[in-house]
Amino acid sequence: MFLHEDFLYVDLNKTGTVAVEKALGTLGFKPQKYKHHGKPTKADVQSRKVFATIRDPWSFYLSLWAYGVTHATLSGPYTRLTKFNPLGGRGGSINRSAAALSIPTYLAQSLSYDWKTAHERLYGAMEVERFRNWLPIILDPKRATFISGVFSQSGMVRHSGLLTYRYCKLLCFDSATLHSRKLTTLDALKAWEEEQCYVDHFVQTANLMPDLVDTLARIGAIGDAEAALTQVGATRSNSTLSSESKLATYYTPELVAAVAERERFLIDKFHYPAPM
Numbered sequence: 001m002f003l004h005e006d007f008l009y010v011d012l013n014k015t016g017t018v019a020v021e022k023a024l025g026t027l028g029f030k031p032q033k034y035k036h037h038g039k040p041t042k043a044d045v046q047s048r049k050v051f052a053t054i055r056d057p058w059s060f061y062l063s064l065w066a067y068g069v070t071h072a073t074l075s076g077p078y079t080r081l082t083k084f085n086p087l088g089g090r091g092g093s094i095n096r097s098a099a100a101l102s103i104p105t106y107l108a109q110s111l112s113y114d115w116k117t118a119h120e121r122l123y124g125a126m127e128v129e130r131f132r133n134w135l136p137i138i139l140d141p142k143r144a145t146f147i148s149g150v151f152s153q154s155g156m157v158r159h160s161g162l163l164t165y166r167y168c169k170l171l172c173f174d175s176a177t178l179h180s181r182k183l184t185t186l187d188a189l190k191a192w193e194e195e196q197c198y199v200d201h202f203v204q205t206a207n208l209m210p211d212l213v214d215t216l217a218r219i220g221a222i223g224d225a226e227a228a229l230t231q232v233g234a235t236r237s238n239s240t241l242s243s244e245s246k247l248a249t250y251y252t253p254e255l256v257a258a259v260a261e262r263e264r265f266l267i268d269k270f271h272y273p274a275p276m
Contacts, residue, residue: 001038002031007221008050012170013037014063015053016205020212023232027222039170045198049219052171055205056272057163057263058247058256064162065134069123080146081137082118084110091150095179102149109145131250138162139262155184161262164189172196189265202270206243209234247275 002009002021009024011017068078080089086106090099122134137143139161145152151165168178174196183189201218203211209232217225256276260267
């Protein structure tokens, strides 16, 4: 969260947030309040234009996995998927009852999960095979208890994946409903998000710097988007082809479809095309 007197930037994990924060500094913006991946209060949002970064779910999952390979000690999913810990990641401060209920599920799922080989199978090297081992686990609603106890006990886990959960948790208010069992259908989630999302503008990671300066110009924070683009050392060149080539290396058609099924909410909201 980067709170400026005129705007608020909310940094959703694995969406180019470090680059955005660096660019804001280069453009001369200084935060009144800053917390990496922090959620603002309603008072923070009031009377400010709010923007956030977002990315397509296929590149998000590849980035999330790769971070675990290269920065294991800093990666929450790496810790959750490689170290047996029934009390870790339960989310008791969010919903104590759901956190407690998730523990038996965690223990039951652990019976069919090989903790001893998890590091090597999932994160042992930056190799396609490891990613293809990892992705079905992170998408499996039954294994969601490994990542987050309260997410695994929520209604939305039936139809939505980790990226949608993180999006809703950070970029929407009304945490109580999110972490209840009420949002059991995609339509219910869409209606809730429409009421609770406080973000005015979204910057797409695939077109990060051009989208950022265009957004800043749109909300009146800067005057000349092209000059700002030059100032941050970027151009409007399109890197879509190289990104699609990388996704094609790691994904199979089946895995593309699996992500599409679990992240349908965000795919529909932002009209993301499948990479293959």
